[in-house]
Every structure is written in C-alpha cells, then in structure tokens.
Amino acid sequence: MIFFIHIIKALNLYRKKTDTDNLFWIHLDKKMPTGAGLGGGSSDAATALWVANQFSGCPATEKELQEWSSEIGSNIPFFFSHGTTCCTGRGEIVQDIPSLVPLDRK
Known part of the structure; x- marks a missing residue:
C-alpha cells in the first residue's frame, strides 16, 4: 500500500495545478520490490x-x-526525459544531452 503514496501525491498535485476536480481509478500491478x-x-x-x-x-x-x-520528488522529473540526460541538483534539474552511442544501432 505504501507505493500508492507517490501516485496519490502526484494526482493531488495535478488537481491543484490544473484546478480540476477529476477523480481517477487506479490499478497498480507492481513487480518491482x-x-x-x-x-x-x-x-x-x-x-x-x-x-x-x-x-x-x-x-x-x-x-x-x-x-x-x-515539488513531490527529486528524481520524478527524470521520468519525463527522452533519451540520454544529465541530472543535477537533487536530481530535479534534467538536461537532455547527445547520446554517446546511437540508440538505434543493430
């Protein structure tokens, strides 16, 4: 049940920032400890x-x-990045950087 805390905080933040009262039904099937x-x-x-x-x-x-x-976690912004990134600060400052190796290699 503890892993729902992050989701609840995120949805409460979303409601606050967008001034919405939408409710969401959540089903979480977690395989990671x-x-x-x-x-x-x-x-x-x-x-x-x-x-x-x-x-x-x-x-x-x-x-x-x-x-x-x-506002709810230092490393959450990273999960909105695309490709290779450099994270600084507490992890909340995310900067896209060129990949050292092309990601589409076969």
Whole structure:
C-alpha cells in the first residue's frame, strides 16, 4: 500500500495545478520490490501525472508536468526525459544531452 503514496501525491498535485476536480481509478500491478532504489515510486508518480493529463485533454505541457513533479520528488522529473540526460541538483534539474552511442544501432 505504501507505493500508492507517490501516485496519490502526484494526482493531488495535478488537481491543484490544473484546478480540476477529476477523480481517477487506479490499478497498480507492481513487480518491482518497494524501496529497491530503482525509481519505481518516482516512475509511478510521473506516469500518474502523464496519464491524468491525457485523460483530462492535455491541459498541461509535458514540460509543465516535469516542472511540477519536482515539488513531490527529486528524481520524478527524470521520468519525463527522452533519451540520454544529465541530472543535477537533487536530481530535479534534467538536461537532455547527445547520446554517446546511437540508440538505434543493430
């Protein structure tokens, strides 16, 4: 039950930032051990923000979601990045950087 805390915080933040009263039904099927240090809770929170935005007609940009997410967790913004990134600060400052190796190699 503890892993739902990240999702609930994310959805409450989304409601506050978008001034919506939408409610969401959540089903979480988690295979990663809680507290494993693999970013599971943070990725859950980022996904909850993104999905809430999708179901609400996308009133927020992905950049806004990324910025808002730092209010509830330092490494949540990372999960809105695409490709290779450099994270600084507490992990909340995310900068896209060129990949050292092409990601589409066969």
